[in-house]
Amino acid sequence: MYSQAEENYLKCIYALEMEHGEEVSTNLIASKIKTKASSVTDMLKKLSTKDLVAYKKYQGVKLTERGRETALRVVRKHRLWECFLVQKLDFKWDEVHEIAEQLEHIESDLLIDKLDAFLRFPKTDPHGDPIPDKHGRMIISETVKVLDMKIGSSGILTGVRDSSGPFLKYLNKKNLALGDKIKVIDIEPYDQSVHIETRTHRLVISNNVAENLYLRNVK
Amino acid sequence: MYSQAEENYLKCIYALEMEHGEEVSTNLIASKIKTKASSVTDMLKKLSTKDLVAYKKYQGVKLTERGRETALRVVRKHRLWECFLVQKLDFKWDEVHEIAEQLEHIESDLLIDKLDAFLRFPKTDPHGDPIPDKHGRMIISETVKVLDMKIGSSGILTGVRDSSGPFLKYLNKKNLALGDKIKVIDIEPYDQSVHIETRTHRLVISNNVAENLYLRNVK
DNA sequence: AACATTTTTTAGACTAACCTAAATATTCTT
DNA sequence: AAGAATATTTAGGTTAGTCTAAAAAATGTT
Structure with a gap:
């Protein structure tokens, strides 16, 4: 088309x-x-x-409305293929973007609906981004940036703003993954770096990294 | 590339x-x-x-050697994707060609090797055609056309020459599938139409159809 | 408000892959 | 072996998507 x-x-x-x-x-x-x-x-x-x-x-x-629908169809395909690559072919989340950039242009509505079913209709891709359904609808979860959290509060890591390879590799190295519970211990006023704690360890992340992590609030 | x-x-x-x-x-x-x-x-x-x-x-x-290697890589991708579509996404064998024509151009060696493993290293695609391995090697089984069979002999349907949609739909309708045992009852000298028998039924196929069916000999 | 800077558009050119029409090779027929 | 028929190549043109350089519009600064 x-x-x-x-x-x-x-x-x-x-x-x-x-x-x-x-x-x-x-x-x-x-x-x-x-x-x-x-x-x-x-x-x-x-x-x-x-x-x-x-x-x-x-x-x-x-x-336009037409343009948005078309864009959402491409986004849907991209994110479904990313799920396939990670869940079925054991790719890591930092390896799938380039391949999905190619796969997203394959044209077949039947294919994409069958793929969706095969993956059991996932709601988010491996980076936490929502997957539009066949009507273009998706679940946009309320998330806040780490920097906007209250000190002492906790959240579940639900998404990343920058899903480029280098950033995801950094998260892997620091042992941070989607679904991890993160507590904000302190935010350094001087450089906005953030001291955080996960179930297994504590670490300091730069302002830059903090800007790219989205949390879903949790009591 | x-x-x-x-x-x-x-x-x-x-x-x-x-x-x-x-x-x-x-x-x-x-x-x-x-x-x-x-x-x-x-x-x-x-x-x-x-x-x-x-x-x-x-x-x-x-x-050239280089050209053949490249062609075989494309063929490998095409046939592996066809397997994926039929085995994992429940496509029928007559529906997969056009989609595989698109998928065969996706570029990623890692992807194709992981797909191969996911499918458990299939040796043939849904139409009976051999799948080259990552070195370009494949198992070419000895097959004969129906028309070249002796009258009264039997064979296993292992491949089709024409894997176009219409032909495969015809086979579906006549209840003929890869792996079926077929006995050649008679070949009409006048028009080369062939009377055949499967485990479940008997039918007459035209010379044209007979030309497109490959059998592996069996006692 | 006038000038400088930045942003955006236009004009013109390039490449890949295709096309039509015409020219040239090859093959067939007798 | 010459002419006819067929196959192939050449010449020149088209479209999509890109580019550079220059022109025009918008924005920022004093």
Whole structure:
């Protein structure tokens, strides 16, 4: 139906809308997709004629309803394939992204629904991100960043903002995994580094890392 | 590494070499790939500069060692994915080809080896075709066409030459499946239609169908 | 408000993979 | 072996997606 390039742009715009709100800028897309702003402009024009984005010169874009549906279908495929890779093929969570980037473009509704069933309709992918169902609906759990936690409170690690290989490898090394219960012992006012405690150990994480960890509150 | 188009040409040339012997002609490739002869010529030149085929103007092509290895890797992926679709996702054997055509281009050696292990290293795909191992080796079983069988002899249906949807649907309807024991009752000299018997029923198949069924001899 | 900076768009070019139409080789027929 | 038929290649064009460089619009600064 749509080319891989088109799907990648839609997915990218969808992600940027989630992060920064609607009205995504050309340069932002360009840097995320690692291409030039002029290429982005070209593509936005094309997506616009296909009624996938609402685009006005110099004003940024946002997805149309059609565009959002399409983006969600790609996201669904990406996250289901990640589940498959981790649960069935024993990949580690930091190894699956690049492969899922390819698999997400395979076109077959039947395939993806059968895959969904095979995996028993998972609600989140290995990084804690919610998986849209076939109607595009998903469960967005209330989460807070580690930095916004009260000192002394605890939470379950439910997701990561940055699911790049290096960051996930860092978490592996520090023995932090999704589902771990984490208690915030102290936040250093000077550099916003955070002293945390898990069931098995204590450690200090930088502000940067703390920004990328989402917790679900727990008493 | 190589584009999907390049991989498709290599796979196509490989298949034609198997069927018709080496030195595959431009038109043959064009008709199989459903494109124009001039496009084939363009691609053959490109594949030639990459040392994947040995090409001399007006003389047809054959795969180089490098080309054959690459083709076999694609074939391996295609057939493993077909196994996955049938065994794990409950697709029927006539539904998997088009999806496998897409999946065969996913690039990750680790993925394909893990998939192979997950499927317990299958030796043939759902159509009875042998699956190359990671070194490109496969078990080619001795088979004969139904038409070449002696009257009164039996064989196990081990493969089909034409694995297109319509043909496989026909076999489904006639209740013929891989692994079935088939006895050749009679071959009509006039039109080469064949009277056969399975464990459960008797039927007459046209010469055309008989040409497309491979049996492994059995006493 | 005027100038500088940044962002975005336009103009024009490139590559991969395809196409049509015309030219050239090869093969077939007699 | 010459002409006809067929097969293949060449020449030149198209589209998708990218690029660079230049132009234009928006934004920031004083």
